[in-house]
Amino acid sequence: MRPGSNLDEFLADLARYAAAEVLTAQLTADTLRKYLRAGLIVPADLCAGDVDGYAQRLLHAGRTHSVVALTWLPGQSTPIHDHISWCVSGVVEGVEVDEAYRLWRLHGSGRRVLVPEGRTTCSPGRVQLLTPPDEDIHRVSNGGPGRAVSLHVYGADISPNGGSSINRVFGHEVVDTPPPGARPITWRTPDPLPR
Numbered sequence: 001m002r003p004g005s006n007l008d009e010f011l012a013d014l015a016r017y018a019a020a021e022v023l024t025a026q027l028t029a030d031t032l033r034k035y036l037r038a039g040l041i042v043p044a045d046l047c048a049g050d051v052d053g054y055a056q057r058l059l060h061a062g063r064t065h066s067v068v069a070l071t072w073l074p075g076q077s078t079p080i081h082d083h084i085s086w087c088v089s090g091v092v093e094g095v096e097v098d099e100a101y102r103l104w105r106l107h108g109s110g111r112r113v114l115v116p117e118g119r120t121t122c123s124p125g126r127v128q129l130l131t132p133p134d135e136d137i138h139r140v141s142n143g144g145p146g147r148a149v150s151l152h153v154y155g156a157d158i159s160p161n162g163g164s165s166i167n168r169v170f171g172h173e174v175v176d177t178p179p180p181g182a183r184p185i186t187w188r189t190p191d192p193l194p195r
């Protein structure tokens with residue numbers, strides 16, 4: 001590191017983007033947004049809800065990417081989770097609420113807590129891009145009175161994972177603000193949590 005230079009930061013960002021295939025993810029987001037705005041029609045049988053939990057239907061799984069249709073009935077939500085790759089989501093119908101979290105490690109004990117990082121309400125046509133692991137911990141809920149349907153694209157073949165994009169589920173305590181002395185766990189400070 002040379003004093004006064006941010007070259008190392010630039011190189012680190014490039015390495016991060018290459019590792020997470022962010023450029024591919026951004027092109028995917030642009031494409032999904034274009035189709036949603038033009039009126040992407042998802043057949044009714046792929047949008048049916050399930051009273052036992054949010055419904056997932058794998059539309060495509062391949063080496064480069066996978067596509068899933070998800071349906072939330074009123075009151076349904078995912079657990080707090082992260083993904084095995086980048087994730088692009090776009091709302092087809094209804095309202096989805098996306099809550100972002102950051103994992104913090106407490107000084108001394110090593111205990112980890114989650115701190116909310118923001119909440120986004122997504123209406124039809126709204127596209128979100130999450131790149132792991134910094135922006136990648138979230139929970140998605142149905143934020144409206146009716147059914148919510150969205151398409152999610154992941155930068156990996158999720159079929160070996162049982163058709164699920166979830167990497168880890170986070171059952172940690174949620175606190176409003178980071179405790180004193182806690183440090184955020186980011187891609188620069190990999191966290192050896194088991195899957």
Ligand SMILES: [Fe+2]
Nearest residue numbers: 081083087138
């Ligand atoms: Fe997710």
